[in-house]
Amino acid sequence: MNTNIAHFIRKESLHILRDKRTLLIVLLQPAVMLLLFGFAISTEVNDVRVAAVAPHRTEGVTEAIDRVAHNPNFTFYGYIRQNEIDDVLRRGDVTAVVVFADDYDRAMIQAAQGQTVTPPIQIVVDASNTNIAGTASAYLQNILLGTASAQSLFETRLLYNPQMKSAYNFVPGIMGIIFILVCAMMTSVSIVREKEVGTMEVLLVSPVRPTKIILAKMIPYFAISCVTLAIILLISRFVLDIPMSGGIGGIVFVSLVYLALALALGLLISTFARTQIAAWMVSAVVMLMPMIMLSGMLFPIENLPLVLQPLTCAVPARWYISVMRKMMIEGLPLDAVLLELSVLCFMLLAVLGLAFKKFNDKLE
Amino acid sequence: MKETVISIRELTKRFGRFTAVDRISFDVYKGEIFGFLGANGAGKTTAMRMLCGLSFPTSGNGTVAGFDVMREGEMIKRHIGYMSQRFSLYDDLTVMENIRLFAGIYKLTPYRTRRRAVELLSRLNFLNERHTLVGALPLGWKQKLAFSIATLHRPEIVFLDEPTGGVDPITRRQFWELIYEEANRGTTVFVTTHYMDEAEYCARVSIMVDGEVRALDTPAALKRQFAANSMDEVFRTIARGAKRAE
Structure with a gap:
């Protein structure tokens, strides 16, 4: 039973490792983005x-x-x-x-x-x-x-971020975006690539269950994303000096849920995108743009037009970014973010269910 | 009496009000090279997908490799091989990695995998290329390799969907030698093609028009029946009345 899923995981890993350029981008991009936003693109007012x-x-x-x-x-x-x-x-x-x-x-x-x-x-x-x-x-x-x-x-005291460093504010936002980029975009493009080249057809004619094909695709990307997560957390802690006093275990746990959600979104995209370009466009434009605008990463949700505010609830990054702000900067423990966590878990199950259903329907 | 490996009766597939495949019936025998012809849009691909267990027929019945096409699609998948018109191996994996992947999919034991790999590579004269990325091989080589991998697990039937698209006549000829070899071993070969010279190589040929099988016989008998000199003429005579075009 599990022998052929191991074969698939190895195959997917080889695809990823052979594509050095993409791999490099995936691993370096978070570091570059963090450092850029943390230092260069600063909203702090100096001089x-x-x-x-x-x-x-x-x-x-x-x-x-x-x-x-x-x-x-x-x-x-x-x-x-x-x-x-x-x-x-x-x-x-x-x-x-x-x-x-x-x-x-x-x-x-x-x-x-x-x-x-x-x-x-x-x-x-x-x-x-x-x-x-x-x-x-x-x-x-x-x-x-x-x-x-x-x-x-008046006495004003600035809590959690007393020096008003903008990096503090950006890190959770960047994490929200990066994982969508890496997980959703890469998985969807890699599945759609197989549809485009024709190898998916061969896999579907083979006795391997579609669920397994998909699972085997998600596992290596999940592993890569974990490496990315580690890089981000290390940079945040030791280069940007973010306190992360909410407990590293909780931060990692919520991040893993979010990673899985991003993978599921990529899977969902791949069920309706026919070409790699389409998959890329959907992940980059249709998903990323609202994510940047509506997640509270750049603009506080309270400042958005009232009509748009309820919409932000549907944006996974909104919940994730909120958790990361609370845990990394305010130092709240895991049980202070249970609402966000349950919303993320619910989204994960819903998207995963929908994606698998659509994927199986497509076979008919 | 010849042993039947594919036997279908009145097989039909409808998509909404459109009947893609309209009550087709035929038998394919063990070790036979069966040509499955038809213009684009005639319903070949849909019919083939039903035979491969990829899509369920709307009505009709039949067996492939002894399994029911209506109910046992998963069993059918284990007993057939498939090579698609588009390229079906992974360009960014080496020859050997592709072999191992497909051996894993069909659950060959490591011992059998090694034995089959050596056998296949030496037959193709590929031993020195086994660590080459498939993407670096010429198209003709890739297609031969894809065919050999499709028969790696010794399936009873191998389905070839326009396997020789885009290669030169010499390579096509070599490809057909591989097909003959496989058929002589007792594998049934079910092949679709647009090249009418290839139709001549088949033991029997069926021609689909507008979702129906309009003719089915040996190439020689078909030529006699339609008073034609070549399969090309036969095909054109039959396909002339086609209402559907792509």
Whole structure:
């Protein structure tokens, strides 16, 4: 019984090992993507140049500016005149300008005493890059407020990711995407390749059960994905310094469920795709795009239009990414993500069932 | 009395309202080379799929290698070999790896696998190429290898679906020598082809038109019946009335 499944697994492994280029891509891509997103494509705001407009350089003003200048994220450009604001922003010399009111010091004292005042500080930001503009202005406000006695009004503490490193946020997202790429795309393309070349026909005429053919295809890809998972976790832990305090066992377990789900999706795709190109297109465009848009990887789900929000529930990556955020960054244990885990398990069973059914129907 | 290995009666396959194969009946004998001809769309492939246990007939009955086509598709699969019109080996595996894979599929013992492999490779003069990737072999070699692998497990019947597409006449001739050898050993060969010169090599030939078998006899008898000089003429006379075209 099991002798011929072993033959098939060996055959599939040979296919994978012989195709060196694909193998290399599969193994290197996660590392490259992680490092790129972790370091290069960062949404952190660094080295933002700030100018100031202050009619009177009072003690309060200089103290506030000192704070900004000493902050590692900002560089103080210098004091400018009111009518130069537009110029420096347009030339790109600075990203933000802080404008102090005439009576800055007095207003701050009044504000501290609880009186209503007209805002004594204006922040003018170059919003051509909305991302930088948003973060920089929020950050500037924090720093400037810190100078005033009004600081007692709010106390903000950033938990789990105190340095606001963007890599933290991206790693779960990248994991969600990579496994779909590796598992779904590679399995579907490899099954469809056999249909295209004609070898699938020969296998189907042979006494091997279709279930076995499929199972034998999934096992080596599952193994490769496990290697990929290990690479990602190692990089996350030792290069990007992600805490993963939720327990490595749980993280691996949920990831394995997600891997299996991705494989099942690939299988499902292969039942209706006729050519390798079609299989590739379906995995890349039809599946990957909504996954990037609707999984919460790039855009928080709460910010999506209301119509789209329920749709995100159907995107497996949404659940997986949420688990990884909780376990890798917030450090929650496995039993805090039971809802997500059960949704993933349910999806796995549903997709697998559908895929096997469709695959068997196709034979008729 | 000749031993029958395929025997079908009134075999029919409908897809919705379309009747792909319309009540075909014939017998194929042990060790015979049976040519299964028909224009594209005549229903050859559908008929062959039913005989191979890949698809269930809508109605009719029959046996292949002694097993019921309606119920015992899985048993049939074990007793037949199959080589498709498209290439049926793995290009990125070596000759030997392909042999081992198919030996594994048909559950040959390791001892028998080794023996059959040596036998097959020396007959084809492939011993030196056994670690070559199949993709690197010339098409004619690949087809001979595919045929030999299809008969690796010594099936009672081997189905060949347009096995010689795209190769030169000399290679085709060599390929047919392999087929004869196999038939002499007692294997029944069921072959579809578009080459009418190959039809002449068959012991008996059936010609399908519009889902029905319109003619079935030895090439010589068919030529006599249609007062034709070649199988080509016979085929054209019969296929002329075809309503279906691809």
